[in-house]
Amino acid sequence: MTARLIDGRMLSHRLRANMARRIAVLAETGVTPGLAVLLVGEDPASAVYVGRKIKACASVGIRSHTERYPATITTEALLARITELNAAEHIHGILLQLPLPAHVDMARVLETIAVAKDVDGFHLYNVGGLVTGHTVFSPCTPYGVMKLLESEAIPIAGQNVVVVGASNIVGKPMALMLMAAGATVSICHAGTRDLAQYTIMADILVVAAGVPGLILPQMVKRGAVVIDVGINRLADGRITGDVDFAGVSARASAITPVPGGVGPMTVTMLLENTIMSAERRHGLIPDPRCIAA
Numbered sequence: 001m002t003a004r005l006i007d008g009r010m011l012s013h014r015l016r017a018n019m020a021r022r023i024a025v026l027a028e029t030g031v032t033p034g035l036a037v038l039l040v041g042e043d044p045a046s047a048v049y050v051g052r053k054i055k056a057c058a059s060v061g062i063r064s065h066t067e068r069y070p071a072t073i074t075t076e077a078l079l080a081r082i083t084e085l086n087a088a089e090h091i092h093g094i095l096l097q098l099p100l101p102a103h104v105d106m107a108r109v110l111e112t113i114a115v116a117k118d119v120d121g122f123h124l125y126n127v128g129g130l131v132t133g134h135t136v137f138s139p140c141t142p143y144g145v146m147k148l149l150e151s152e153a154i155p156i157a158g159q160n161v162v163v164v165g166a167s168n169i170v171g172k173p174m175a176l177m178l179m180a181a182g183a184t185v186s187i188c189h190a191g192t193r194d195l196a197q198y199t200i201m202a203d204i205l206v207v208a209a210g211v212p213g214l215i216l217p218q219m220v221k222r223g224a225v226v227i228d229v230g231i232n233r234l235a236d237g238r239i240t241g242d243v244d245f246a247g248v249s250a251r252a253s254a255i256t257p258v259p260g261g262v263g264p265m266t267v268t269m270l271l272e273n274t275i276m277s278a279e280r281r282h283g284l285i286p287d288p289r290c291i292a293a
């Protein structure tokens, strides 16, 4: 078997074309979705990611800007700026690029972002909302994975799903979203003893461990769907996922590449959340917190 390629760039392109139409509808009421991106410190990878997000915003017609702050910024100064952005009428989304310098109180800063503008879905309300099914914004990377599975018409309910990696921004929300869709979910770690005993059970295997080459062909069931969330930079500058792509492709029925799989979808779902925020703010769609459960 040679796995079908699940193409995140192609799906992103399709979804973004539809977004441009929604932005045209918003424009008729005089509204342009606005995103503020806060970048703290000099992490080169963060600067690259932020640059991609800004470019993607421009491509669909979202107004965005980056605010750069020195690594020495205080928690209080960041809180003060976020409070201003919370009140700014033309800003519908606030994204604080992670990681932050160690001295910044990340939890406090994330909890200060208005829930209605938390397009990253990192506020505790949104994290809790994922648990109960009342989230306002889903985090972009797992949301993008759900869209990829949906676009390929891959069934989720009743399937065995194994998530490798339990981070707050990918593994944990991913498991919750798949659980809500009716999957039987196992959450593993890169260090899980006999990891292969779990992964071999998976109808859908989602890998977000940050360990290049972690998933070998013999760890994958024949015909499984494999979603590689890993982004690892090799010494020569190229990036690679957590899955032995060539080997696993011979066993899986479908697989995401790195690059060109989940990464572009992360950016696309940020655009989706920002547009949704503007649509809610201006009454085009209901706010999930205002409707009866």
Ligand SMILES: Nc1nc(=O)c2c([nH]1)NC[C@@H]1CN(c3ccc(C(=O)N[C@@H](CCC(=O)O)C(=O)O)cc3)C=[N+]21
Binding pocket: 049, 052, 095, 096, 097, 098, 099, 120, 140, 231, 239, 258, 259, 260, 261, 262, 263, 264, 266, 267
């Ligand atoms: N507050 C916050 N929100 C985030 O969403 C966030 C963050 N912080 N910190 C870092 C991670 C990482 N992340 C990626 C975004 C795009 C690609 C992406 O576009 N990847 C492309 C290109 C990869 C390349 O060539 O470097 C691909 O996989 O094809 C990857 C990773 C968002 N993150």
